[in-house]
Amino acid sequence: MRWSACLLGTVVALSAALVYLARASESTQGAAAPIFGVRIPPGYRDWKLISVAHEEGNNNDLRAVLGNDIAVQAFREGKLPFPDGSIIARVAWRYVPSEENNKVFGRPQSFVAGEPINVQFMVKDSKKYATTGGWGFAQFKDGTPADETIHKTCFPCHQPFKAGDIVFTHYSP
C-alpha cells in the first residue's frame, strides 16, 4: 500500500516536471513577433523551395525562400492573391567564400552559406491583417523576435508590389 502510494507520487511528480519542461520549451521557441503576433511555424526549415537570392552590399547574404504547402501550391499554379494560410519563410546566411571548394576550382569562385543571419516570415490572413495587405510579417534571430521598429518597416517596403500580392519572390524556373 505504501509502495504503491510512493509510486503514484513519483509518477505525478514526473508528469508535472514533463509538463513544465514542455511549456518552458514552448515559451522559448514560440515568442511572438511584435505588431503581427506571428510565431515561428514548426518545421519550416523542411518546407519546399520557392527560390534563392544573393544580396550584396550591407546584407551580403545568401537566401533561401521556402513555403508551406499552401504557399508553394499557389506559386506553382500562379494563383493570386495567395490564399489564407499561406506562409513564406525567408532564411538568410552570411555569404562566405569556400576555401575547400576553391581548392578544387583553382580560383576563388565558390561562395557558400555561412552563419545564419535571421529568418523572416510572411503569413497570409486577409481578415486578421486587413490593414497590411492581408499579410503579417515577422523577423527572428536565434528564436528571438526583432523589435517593433523593425516590424514597422516590413509592410511599407512590400506595399508597392501589388501585382504580386506584395510578395517579391517569384517561383524559380
Added chain:
Amino acid sequence: MKSKAKLMIAGITAALAVAAAGAAVSAQDKYTLKVPNGLAFSEFKGYEDWSAIAVSQNNGLLAVILGNPAMIEAFKAGIPGNGKPFPDGAKMAKIHWNPKTNETYPGQPLGPNTLHDIDFMVKDSKRFADSGGWGYAEFEYDNAAATFRPGGATDKPPQGNDAKCGAACHTIVAKKDYVFTEYGKR
C-alpha cells in the same frame, strides 16, 4: 474538285500531325533521360519537393542544394561531422541558375533568371563501390528549347558514359563522405 478537296484534307491532316509531333517534342519528359551507363533522371523523381540543405554561388551561377528525406535526416543526426557515412538511398540535387539582378527590389538582390543545369548524387555503397559509394550525374538545360540533355565531355564537370563525373573532385572531401555542402543552420 472532289479529289482536290481530298488532297486539301490530307494536307491539313499532315500539317496537324507535324504540329502535334512538334508539341510532343517541345514538352520533353525529362524523366526519360539517362546518362549512358550512368544514372537516370527518373532516379531523382520528385526532387522539386525536397527540402533545402543550403544555397551557394559558384562562378556566378546561383545554386540550391536539395536533399531527399533520408539525406536531410542524416544531416540532422550529425552526419558526416560525427564520422558516420550517409546511408544508402540518400540523394541530393543541385540546381544551378543563371542569375539576374532585380533592380527595382530593395537591396537589388541577385535571383534566378534561367535554369542552367541540375546535378545529382545518390548513395549506394555497393552499386558505386568504385567511386566512394556515390553515383553522380549532370543534366544540362537548354532554355530556348526548354529541354534537358545529359552533360558530356565538354561540360563542367566533364561527364563520361558512367556515374563518376563528380568523383575526382569530391575526393578532396572524402573525410566528409564526399559531400562538400554543409547543412545550413537555423
